[in-house]
Amino acid sequence: MSKLNPQQQAAVKAIDHPLLVLAGAGSGKTRVITEKIAYLVKQGLPARHIAAVTFTNKAAREMKSRVSKLLDDKQQRGLRVSTFHSLGLDILRAESKTLGYKSGLTLFDEQDKHTLLRNLISHGAKDCDIDNVDSYARQIGQWKNAFVTPEQSVTIAKANEYPAANLYIDYTRSLKAYNAVDFDDLILLPVLLFQQHPAILEKWQNKIRYLLVDEYQDTNITQYQLVRLIAGNLGRFTVVGDDDQSIYAWRGAQPENLAQLQKDYARLHVIKLEQNYRSTGRILKVANQLIANNPHAFEKRLWSELGYGDPLRVLSHKDEQIEAQQIVSEIIHHKFKTGSNYQDYAILYRGNHQSRLFEKGLRENNIPYFISGSTSFFAYSEIKDILGYLRLFVNQDDDAAFLRVINTPKREIGPSTLEKLGAYANERHISLFAASTEFGLSQRLSEKAMHRLTKFRDWVIDTADRIERGDTFAVIEQFIDQIGYPQHLQEESKTKDSADRKLKNVYELIEWLKRIADKETDGQMPLAEIVAKIMLMDIMERNQEDEASDQVSLMTLHAAKGLEFPHVFLIGIEENILPHQNSIETDNIEEERRLAYVGITRAQRTCTFSYCTHRKRYGEVAECEPSRFLSELPEDDLEWVNKKQLAPEVIKERGKASLAHLKTMLS
Ligand code: ATP
Ligand code: MG
Numbered sequence: 001m002s003k004l005n006p007q008q009q010a011a012v013k014a015i016d017h018p019l020l021v022l023a024g025a026g027s028g029k030t031r032v033i034t035e036k037i038a039y040l041v042k043q044g045l046p047a048r049h050i051a052a053v054t055f056t057n058k059a060a061r062e063m064k065s066r067v068s069k070l071l072d073d074k075q076q077r078g079l080r081v082s083t084f085h086s087l088g089l090d091i092l093r094a095e096s097k098t099l100g101y102k103s104g105l106t107l108f109d110e111q112d113k114h115t116l117l118r119n120l121i122s123h124g125a126k127d128c129d130i131d132n133v134d135s136y137a138r139q140i141g142q143w144k145n146a147f148v149t150p151e152q153s154v155t156i157a158k159a160n161e162y163p164a165a166n167l168y169i170d171y172t173r174s175l176k177a178y179n180a181v182d183f184d185d186l187i188l189l190p191v192l193l194f195q196q197h198p199a200i201l202e203k204w205q206n207k208i209r210y211l212l213v214d215e216y217q218d219t220n221i222t223q224y225q226l227v228r229l230i231a232g233n234l235g236r237f238t239v240v241g242d243d244d245q246s247i248y249a250w251r252g253a254q255p256e257n258l259a260q261l262q263k264d265y266a267r268l269h270v271i272k273l274e275q276n277y278r279s280t281g282r283i284l285k286v287a288n289q290l291i292a293n294n295p296h297a298f299e300k301r302l303w304s305e306l307g308y309g310d311p312l313r314v315l316s317h318k319d320e321q322i323e324a325q326q327i328v329s330e331i332i333h334h335k336f337k338t339g340s341n342y343q344d345y346a347i348l349y350r351g352n353h354q355s356r357l358f359e360k361g362l363r364e365n366n367i368p369y370f371i372s373g374s375t376s377f378f379a380y381s382e383i384k385d386i387l388g389y390l391r392l393f394v395n396q397d398d399d400a401a402f403l404r405v406i407n408t409p410k411r412e413i414g415p416s417t418l419e420k421l422g423a424y425a426n427e428r429h430i431s432l433f434a435a436s437t438e439f440g441l442s443q444r445l446s447e448k449a450m451h452r453l454t455k456f457r458d459w460v461i462d463t464a465d466r467i468e469r470g471d472t473f474a475v476i477e478q479f480i481d482q483i484g485y486p487q488h489l490q491e492e493s494k495t496k497d498s499a500d501r502k503l504k505n506v507y508e509l510i511e512w513l514k515r516i517a518d519k520e521t522d523g524q525m526p527l528a529e530i531v532a533k534i535m536l537m538d539i540m541e542r543n544q545e546d547e548a549s550d551q552v553s554l555m556t557l558h559a560a561k562g563l564e565f566p567h568v569f570l571i572g573i574e575e576n577i578l579p580h581q582n583s584i585e586t587d588n589i590e591e592e593r594r595l596a597y598v599g600i601t602r603a604q605r606t607c608t609f610s611y612c613t614h615r616k617r618y619g620e621v622a623e624c625e626p627s628r629f630l631s632e633l634p635e636d637d638l639e640w641v642n643k644k645q646l647a648p649e650v651i652k653e654r655g656k657a658s659l660a661h662l663k664t665m666l667s
Helices: 006-013 029-042 057-068 084-095 110-122 130-145 150-156 159-177 185-196 198-207 221-231 256-264 281-291 320-338 352-364 381-394 399-405 415-428 447-469 472-482 485-492 496-521 527-535 581-585 589-600 648-666
Strands: 019-023 050-054 080-083 106-108 180-182 210-213 237-241 269-273 312-317 345-349 369-371 552-556 565-571 603-612 614-617 620-623 638-641
Touching: 006 029, 006 269, 019 029, 019 256, 029 050, 029 057, 029 210, 029 237, 050 057, 050 084, 057 080, 080 084, 084 185, 084 221, 084 527, 106 110, 106 527, 110 130, 110 159, 110 180, 110 399, 130 150, 130 159, 130 185, 130 221, 150 159, 159 180, 180 185, 185 198, 185 221, 198 221, 210 221, 221 237, 221 256, 281 312, 281 589, 281 603, 312 320, 320 345, 320 352, 320 565, 320 603, 345 352, 352 369, 352 552, 381 399, 381 447, 381 472, 381 485, 381 496, 381 527, 415 447, 447 472, 472 485, 472 496, 485 496, 496 527, 565 589, 581 589
Parallel strands: 019 237, 019 269, 050 080, 050 210, 106 180, 210 237, 312 603, 312 638, 345 552, 345 565, 369 552, 565 603
Antiparallel strands: 614 620
16 A cells, blocks of 8 residues: 555555546556455455456456455455356346246356347347347347336337337247346346345345446446445445546447546545556557547546656568568567566557468467457357256256257258247247156157157256266266267368367366356355356356466457556557558548557557558458557657568568577477
């Protein structure tokens, strides 16, 4: 605490008023949150009455680890540090009965949501066109984030939104029938619950007596409602944020929520932090000048004592292959020259697809790296399959899971059987699993088909039973062999290697489930809860152990929020990439500028931009222009390097040479 500056100290000690800390990047906002948790505990508020929420699992984990340096195990007991969604899930699970759910609530991911919507449309949802399913899904998500219920959506929908509004009603009803919720429900349903059941709200207000929110600028309307309800009229909260880093408008984030706080809480105190403890003066100056091009509701100044630093470099490349090679070789060189570690470097980009060539380059040079938030572990088909089974074991009404696994491995239950089953379930408003047992269905199916369905159904019930009664993980390991999943992978995969890798992923998933079960409850956690928890995680969580080792980080600008690295490479700073083409077309440059600002302000000591003059787009080589954002930066603080192109062979050779050199130095 003694190391905090006076404004930070004031923010930590302010507990009699609701508090907003509004400050620029790297000014110690997150630090204030962690110090404040420790302060509250030391003032006598038990940790179990404190909740801190942030936006990503990674940030939550980082926060937990910072807190554990300030408090011992006993002092931390019961502390909630989590994402908004994970807090919502805890509330839902605890109160699912009141909301009319059975136990074993299933969490639908985006793909499940699409599957369900497609099913509803193909079974005759009013005026809907299956080709528009993406846009309906998006619209329903937007309504949920803007705290619009299905009934309200019908009244506010514009003419062209009617089909989506009707679909929203059907979708909500089906989710309920399947005992499932989607991601947006994790916030929306707790808010509805609290509004409708004051006694339950009071219980939770009693549990969470102080609430802290990081990255507050990215909350959407529904999340803000949740904050307001939990914090109550007294406003027992501290929220910290930076309007210049609001980068989730597309998910309904409302930086206006910052101003809204002032309206809703007359006693709100606002503290500004101005000293940046992260970056050199030059990095800050460049970032500040860039963001000055956006209109500002709140004025902020940022200064740093960390020295003026090196100019920010701008690299130009002939194409994306060379860009990747050149940057990999830069990292090798720089690491060698300065004796840094791989973990000191981050490569940041606008879209996930940009990472591919960099991965290749890093791998070819044997450089350890890790990608946050890229293709999620959960997007792998083998993981979806096994999770599908687990979901079905804990909730037989989970139709998305049912469809996922019914023919994986093949059970010769053909499309026409499934179609009839679907139609029957739809008429009767019951789940596929429930329908598969009904006499009425047997009138429509051949004996053979009915027999196969019944066999599958009996097997699911039996396995679910054994899981509930006995050694969960032994049963899980057994069923994978029992259904012949390893053979299925061999048959479906192109190579034996790929089949082996997939099977390894399956076992990794099981190990991971075991760890979750052990971590909080010594292995006593019900499978339903484990599955729900795992559906909330992403790739970052899996890499928890890997992260500790020395690796170059690759991630999108969105994923980089809140983090810091000594050396940052912001790649593909080109028109149509950053700013993104869609944003140019919809005139949404300000949000792109904030993204660039987030990128630059991750850097502690050096920041390097890179762009290509040519790049393959949609299979053709197109000419590219450097991003307009580069022209907004102070010329004196930039150093334009290799405007004249090095031959690709030279770059490649240089990379190899420095790696060889490095190896000799290390041996
Ligand atoms: P962002 O807007 O990017 O999320 P932030 O405002 O949350 O940034 P922090 O991550 O809390 O900033 O702090 C930035 C860095 O400065 C961290 O390394 C943190 O440990 C350090 N820092 C914060 N406050 C102080 C202080 N008073 N003295 C020394 N270092 C500090
Ligand atoms: Mg922060």
